[in-house]
Amino acid sequence: MVERSQKDVWRLAPWLMIALLLGNFVLMAFDAKVEGGERVIRAWTETVADFVQSPVTTVTASVSNYFSSIANLRSAQDENGELKKRVQELEVETQQKKALDAENERLRSLLKLKEQSKYNVLIARIIGRDPSAWFDSAIVNRGSLDGVRLNMPVVTDGGLVGRITAVSPLTSQVDLITRDKSGIGAVVGQIGESSALGVVTGTSKKELLEMKYVTGSTDVQLGQTVFTTGQDGIFPPGLKIGEIVNLVSGSATTPHQIEIQPASRLGSMQEVGILLYEPPDRGEFEQKLPNAVKKK
Amino acid sequence: MEGVRLTIALIIAIILQWTLPGVWEGFAFIDFPLIVVVYAALQRNSIRALLFGTIAGISVDALSGGLLGASGFSKTLVAYAVSEMARRVYLDNLILRIPVIAGACFVNDLVYYGVHRLLGQTPTADPVTTVAYSVIGTTIAGTLVYLAMQSFSADRARMRKRKEMFAPRRQTRRRNPIRLGK
Numbered sequence: 001m002v003e004r005s006q007k008d009v010w011r012l013a014p015w016l017m018i019a020l021l022l023g024n025f026v027l028m029a030f031d032a033k034v035e036g037g038e039r040v041i042r043a044w045t046e047t048v049a050d051f052v053q054s055p056v057t058t059v060t061a062s063v064s065n066y067f068s069s070i071a072n073l074r075s076a077q078d079e080n081g082e083l084k085k086r087v088q089e090l091e092v093e094t095q096q097k098k099a100l101d102a103e104n105e106r107l108r109s110l111l112k113l114k115e116q117s118k119y120n121v122l123i124a125r126i127i128g129r130d131p132s133a134w135f136d137s138a139i140v141n142r143g144s145l146d147g148v149r150l151n152m153p154v155v156t157d158g159g160l161v162g163r164i165t166a167v168s169p170l171t172s173q174v175d176l177i178t179r180d181k182s183g184i185g186a187v188v189g190q191i192g193e194s195s196a197l198g199v200v201t202g203t204s205k206k207e208l209l210e211m212k213y214v215t216g217s218t219d220v221q222l223g224q225t226v227f228t229t230g231q232d233g234i235f236p237p238g239l240k241i242g243e244i245v246n247l248v249s250g251s252a253t254t255p256h257q258i259e260i261q262p263a264s265r266l267g268s269m270q271e272v273g274i275l276l277y278e279p280p281d282r283g284e285f286e287q288k289l290p291n292a293v294k295k296k
Numbered sequence: 297m298e299g300v301r302l303t304i305a306l307i308i309a310i311i312l313q314w315t316l317p318g319v320w321e322g323f324a325f326i327d328f329p330l331i332v333v334v335y336a337a338l339q340r341n342s343i344r345a346l347l348f349g350t351i352a353g354i355s356v357d358a359l360s361g362g363l364l365g366a367s368g369f370s371k372t373l374v375a376y377a378v379s380e381m382a383r384r385v386y387l388d389n390l391i392l393r394i395p396v397i398a399g400a401c402f403v404n405d406l407v408y409y410g411v412h413r414l415l416g417q418t419p420t421a422d423p424v425t426t427v428a429y430s431v432i433g434t435t436i437a438g439t440l441v442y443l444a445m446q447s448f449s450a451d452r453a454r455m456r457k458r459k460e461m462f463a464p465r466r467q468t469r470r471r472n473p474i475r476l477g478k
Contacts, residue, residue: 206421
C-alpha cells in the first residue's frame with residue numbers, strides 16, 4: 001500500500017475529480033444516446049443489485065406486514081395479559097389471512113387478465129421502486145431469461161402501467177406512464193367510434209396524466225375512458241389508460257385540455273403483467289400511414 | 297481502519313437507498329449515500345470522498361429512472377467541494393456540519409436536475425418540492441447519523457482515557473540492593 005502525504009492527496013484530488021466527472025459525463029451521454037436501445041451497463045448493474053434487493057424486499061415486506069398487524073391492536077390494550085396475547089395472535093393471523101386474501105384476489109385478477117388478453121401475459125412482482133425521488137420507475141423480478149424485451153407494455157387488471165425500458169437477465173425496469181417522457185397514442189372512447197385522438201403524457205402532478213392535441217371540435221365528456229390506439233408503435237391498441245377527470249373544452253382552433261386519472265393504482269401495485277407483445281416493424285408501420293411515400 | 301468502517305457504512309447506505317423507498321415512498325427523499333459521502337469528505341480525505349461519491353452515485357443511478365452517471369457526477373462534485381471546504385474551514389463541530397449537509401444536498405439536487413435538463417431529460421417530479429423535501433429529509437437524517445457517530449466516538453475516547461488513567465503501573469526491574477557475591 002502506497003502511503004501518500006496530505007500534500008500529495010491535495011495535489012492529486014482536482015485531477016481525480018476531473019477524471020471522475022468526465023467518466024460520469026461519458027456514462028450519462030452514452031445512456032442518453034441509447035435511450036431506445038439496449039442499455040448494457042444498466043442491465044448488468046441491475047443484475048448485481050437484484051441479488052441484494054430481492055431478499056431484502058422479501059424480508060422488509062414481511063416485517064412491515066407484521067408491524068402493521070401489531071399497529072391494529074390498540075383496542076385490545078385494556079384486556080388482561082393472557083387474553084390480550086391470545087387476541088394479538090389471532091389478530092396477526094387474521095391480518096396475515098387478509099393480506100393473503102388480498103394477494104390472492106390480485107393474482108386472480110391478473111390470471112383473469114392473462115386468460116382474457118389476446119397477448120401472452122407474464123406475471124411479475126415489483127421488487128423495487130426508484131431510489132431517487134425524481135423519476136417514476138419500478139423494478140420487476142422478470143428479465144430477458146423470462147422472455148422480456150425492451151418496450152414491452154406493462155399492465156394490471158385495471159389498465160396500462162408503463163413499458164419496459166431496461167432489461168437485465170433477471171430483472172427489468174419499468175417506466176410508469178406518469179413519467180412525462182412517455183407519449184402514448186390514445187383515443188377517447190373506443191377506436192373506430194371516436195375521432196378524439198391525441199397523445200397521453202405524464203405531468204408534474206403524480207397520479208395524473210395529460211392528453212394533448214385533441215381537436216377542440218371533437219365531442220369529449222368528463223368521465224369518458226381513454227384507450228391506446230397502437231399508433232405509437234409500442235403499445236397494442238385497446239388497452240385502458242384511464243378516465244377523464246378534468247376537462248377544459250377547446251374550440252375549432254384550440255385543442256381540449258384533458259386530465260386523466262390512470263386506471264391502474266400506480267402507487268400501491270405489487271404485481272403486474274408484462275404483455276409479451278412485439279410491435280409491428282416500424283418501417284412496415286410507417287408505410288401504412290396515409291402520407292408516407294410508398295416504396296415501389 | 298477508518299476507511300474500512302466508512303466503506304461498510306457506504307455499502308449499508310446504498311442498500312438502504314435501494315430498498316427503503318419500496319417500503320415507504322418518503323424514504324426516497326433521504327439521500328443516505330450522500331450523508332456518508334459528506335462525512336468522508338469532512339474527514340479531509342479528498343480522494344476517498346471522490347471515489348465514494350462516484351461509486352455511491354452510480355449505484356443509485358443503476359436502479360433509478362434517470363441517466364446512469366448523473367448522480368455520480370453530482371455526488372463527486374459535492375464530495376470535492378466539501379473536502380476542499382473542510383480543508384480550509386474548521387468543520388469538526390456538529391452545529392457547523394448541519395448547514396454543510398443541507399448545502400451539500402441542495403447543490404447535489406440542483407446539479408442532478410441540471411445535468412438531466414442539459415441532456416434533454418426532464419425529471420418527472422416537481423423540482424422545487426423535491427429539492428425542498430430532499431434537503432429537509434437528508435439534513436434531519438444526516439444530523440441524527442452524525443450525532444450518533446459523535447456520541448459513539450466520544451464514548452470510545454472516554455473509554456480510552458479511563459484505560460490510560462487506570463493502566464497497570466509499569467513494573468520496572470529493580471536491582472537487588474544486596475549484591476550477592478560482592
